Amino acid sequence: MKTTVQQLSQKLQTEEAVHFVKAEFEKHLKEQLSLIKISAPSVVLQGTGINDDLNGIERPVGFPIKFMQEQRAEVVQSLAKWKRLRLKDYELEAGTGIVTDMKALRPDEDLGPLHSISVDQWDWEKVMSPEDRHLDFLKDQVSKIYSAILATEAAVAAQYPLLTPVLPAEITFIHAEDLQKQFPHLTPKQREDKAVKEYGAVFLIGIGGAMEGGELHDGRAPDYDDWSTPTSATTKGLNGDILVWHPILEQAFELSSMGIRVDPKTLELQLKIRRAEDRRELFYHSQLLEGKLPQTIGGGIGQSRMCMFLLKKQHIGEVQASVWPEEMRQELKTKGVFLL
Structure with missing residues (x-):
């Protein structure tokens, strides 16, 4: 099936719109959180504990470095720990931080409308006072990020009038454990869909720690977000996900994972x-345990996810160039969905 002139024009228009969304959101994010844009590595050294373990099951892409006696490096999976080391180097004051463009490879992803092996996100990290280590501070930072999302949605609607805003004026805060008690017979994903469909935008608190009965809402590595601190008599967790309702896919749609970091x-x-416990001896972990790293809050915000949501696309491949099975490309093309 040949690509028509109309299809090429559609792709180019999408490319232009993607650039617009990224520029707008980054501007508003920096303003809301007082962030400075910095450069970021695409690889880190293996065995330092700096790379992100995500859910603990993903395999990082690794390779030996000839000039460094075959020492192995890994393509980053995210920059959660690397950013905290940078904040130590930059000696920024509490209330200020950094943001960078993170590009990662995650070959274990199940490819589909929401997932690609190529991951791009705004990775941000901010120095905070130890006295702000509480849920209200986390909620305040989430609200600021949500304000940046709303401002970007308004800018997109002004630039592209056919893209009508759909987000509510405020984000709703819900704890994963409260959602489990409300819908005990649903899966975690079904609970998310229930809540986000009702409210339009939700920050789901407490991702990674065991809930009542031992269930995890979702996995999180033990060494970046704090998912174990009690925040009430029945719930815990100083982290969470920003979820919005995707009007085309009709499901909860994750834009960001973030949290107050472990002390x-x-x-x-x-x-x-x-x-x-064996990780205690790694460079990053020993620095943290010795009190040499600042207390921070941070997270990742999906760049292609943000573009996909605000441009009302139904597949992440419409806003991101990546590798896809040819049968997937052809099947989507018959439905009028063209991957970059």
């Missing part, structure tokens, strides 16, 4: 919970 006490606890 020495919570790192020790979470390593013990996950039986990963």
Whole structure:
């Protein structure tokens, strides 16, 4: 099936719109969170503990470096830990931080409308005061990010009038454990769909720690977000996900994962919970346990996810160039969906 002139024009228009969304959101994010744009690595050295373990099951892409006596490096999976080391180097004051363009490879992803092996996100990290280590501070930062999303949605609607805003004026905060109690017979994904369809935009608190009965809403590595600190008599977790309702896919749609980062006490606890105490000797972890790293809050915000949502696309490949099975490309083309 040949690509028509109309299809090429559609792709180019999408490319232009993607650039517009990224520029607008980054501008508003930097303003809301007082962030400075910096450069970022695409690889880190293996065995330092700097690379992100995500859910703990993903395999990082690795290779030996000839000039460094075959020492192995890994393509980043995210920059959660690397950013905290940079903040130590830059000696920024509490209330200020950094943001960078993170590009990662995750070959274990199940490819589909929401997932690609190529990951691009705004990775941000901000120095915070130890006194702000509480849920209200986390909620305040989430609200600021949501304000940046709303401002970008308004700018997109002004630039492309056919793209009508759909987000509510405010984001709703819900704890994963409260959602489990409300819908005990649903899966975590079904619970998300229920809540986000009702409210339009939700920050789901407490991702990674065991809920009542031992269930995890979703996995999180033990050494970046704090998912173990009690925030009430029945719930815990100083992290979460920003979820919005995607009007085309008709499902909850994750835009960001973020949280207050572990301090020495919570790192020790979470390593013990996950039986990963051996990580204590790695460079990053030893720096943190010795109190040499600043207290921070941070996260990742999907760039292609943001473009996909605000441009009302139904497949991430419409806004991101990546590798896709040819049968997937052809099947989508018959439905009028053209991957970059």
